Amino acid sequence: MSSTLAADLLPWFDRHGRHDLPWQAATDGRRDAYRVWLSEVMLQQTQVATVIPYFLRFTDALPTLPDLAAADEDRVLALWSGLGYYRRARFLHRAAQLCVERHDGELPRDFDALAALPGIGRSTAGAILAQAHGLRFPILDGNVKRVLTRYHGIEGHPGQSAVEKQLWERAKAHTPHERVADYTQAIMDLGATVCARSRPLCLACPLTETCVARRDGRTAQLPTAKPGRTLPTRATTMLVLRDAQGCVLLERRGPTGVWSGLWSLPEAADHDAAWRLAQTHAQLDDAQPLTPFVHVFSHYRLNIEPLLFDGATAHPAIADNAGLRWYARDAWPDLGLPAPVRTLLESLAHEPQRS
CATH class of the missing domain: 1.10.340.30 (Hypothetical protein; domain 2)
Known part of the structure; x- marks a missing residue:
């Protein structure tokens, strides 16, 4: 050649x-x-x-x-x-x-x-x-x-x-x-x-x-495109449990799957399940739905609905451990956080807490 x-x-x-x-x-x-x-x-x-x-x-x-x-x-x-x-x-x-x-x-x-x-x-x-x-x-x-x-x-x-x-x-x-x-x-x-x-x-x-x-005038046709497919859509509710000092409860994701090994927000299938899960982690009064957003992965779209629980008080029985911890804002830069979760937390950090 x-x-x-x-x-x-x-x-x-x-x-x-x-x-x-x-x-x-x-x-x-x-x-x-x-x-x-x-x-x-x-x-x-x-x-x-x-x-x-x-x-x-x-x-x-x-x-x-x-x-x-x-x-x-x-x-x-x-x-x-x-x-x-x-x-x-x-x-x-x-x-x-x-x-x-x-x-x-x-x-x-x-x-x-x-x-x-x-x-x-x-x-x-x-x-x-x-x-x-x-x-x-x-x-x-x-x-x-x-x-x-x-x-x-x-x-x-x-x-x-x-x-x-x-x-x-x-x-x-x-x-x-x-x-x-x-x-x-x-x-x-x-x-x-x-x-x-x-x-x-x-x-x-x-x-x-x-x-x-x-x-041959074929630059628009080459390389041959990958056969198209429609990305499936999934949905999740993310729990933002924040205590009076501004600490947020984070959960380490498992060793497999999306964002494996990263610290992220606890998730539930819907608002009712989110409430039940939140009550196992903390004492709380009410929840505030935040603006939903979409995160696109290479193989699916994830519709995320954040639910904010402000003024949460951790249950004494839920101690910090390898997979579940309360983190203050100054600790977030040193954590492996998924980009959309980091963006969400940073946006909340600039807003006053609800009394």
């Missing part, structure tokens, strides 16, 4: 690529593998502009892999809070611990050992080895899939196994033997800034002369 893609792409990257991202800082010409890894995990299903402040906050608090391994899960989830897809953070934490246990506190440079760590698949492992060590491994994230699909005119949804296999073959063939780190960043940059999902900037693309989708 021709190396036209890499040959055309690298000069474009030198002039127009992103060279000042915080995880690109290098020492002796090499990027830090921990920072590359962290950025790759954060960038999964999340845009660069969103990731940068989270990355800076995370690396300021946990600057090295051993620091991450030694942190408790609440600290890791608190730093991740707002990025979503929290399983990424738990995999990150566990992988760091395994690196300390098995690899002297560093990410392994062996591909199979690296890809075997939790949350590190083929593409992430390739990105780490290419960008941190200059090793020739291909990557295939969403941006790269879009570039290669259009460049080669590949039909079919990229998530289908047969299509993905073909894309991996193309990705491997195009990866050069030199400047691998630059090429890896370049093809990701091209997909993120030029070969966009909608309204690609074909006139600014260095591959426009050899791109099949551009030649």
Whole structure:
């Protein structure tokens, strides 16, 4: 296969690529593998502009892999809070611990050992080895899939196994033997800034002369869209039990399911069930319905109806424990809270309590 893609792409990257991202800082010409890894995990299903402040906050608090391994899960989830897809953070934490246990506190440079760590698949492992060590491994994230699909005119949804296999073959063939780190960043940059999902900037693309989708006028049809489906809707009532000092009762969610391991508000199926559950946790007088809102996950929509119980008095029998605690406002920043729950609590913190 021709190396036209890499040959055309690298000069474009030198002039127009992103060279000042915080995880690109290098020492002796090499990027830090921990920072590359962290950025790759954060960038999964999340845009660069969103990731940068989270990355800076995370690396300021946990600057090295051993620091991450030694942190408790609440600290890791608190730093991740707002990025979503929290399983990424738990995999990150566990992988760091395994690196300390098995690899002297560093990410392994062996591909199979690296890809075997939790949350590190083929593409992430390739990105780490290419960008941190200059090793020739291909990557295939969403941006790269879009570039290669259009460049080669590949039909079919990229998530289908047969299509993905073909894309991996193309990705491997195009990866050069030199400047691998630059090429890896370049093809990701091209997909993120030029070969966009909608309204690609074909006139600014260095591959426009050899791109099949551009030649055939099919950039709007490629990549082939995933077969559509309607998101199911679920509903829940969240209990906001707040005592006279402004402390709120939070419950740690179980090890599986949505928001697993995070601290959240107790939930019930409806207002009647919410009242019954609230009375098992505290003495209270009345409840105030708050404005309902919707939170959209990748696989369903959740209709949330918050119910505020102000001036609640904790039952003596309900002592703080590993799964149920009263937390003051100044403790919330250090907790792993789902983004909508954090937003809800912060909005209430600025309102006076009902007498």
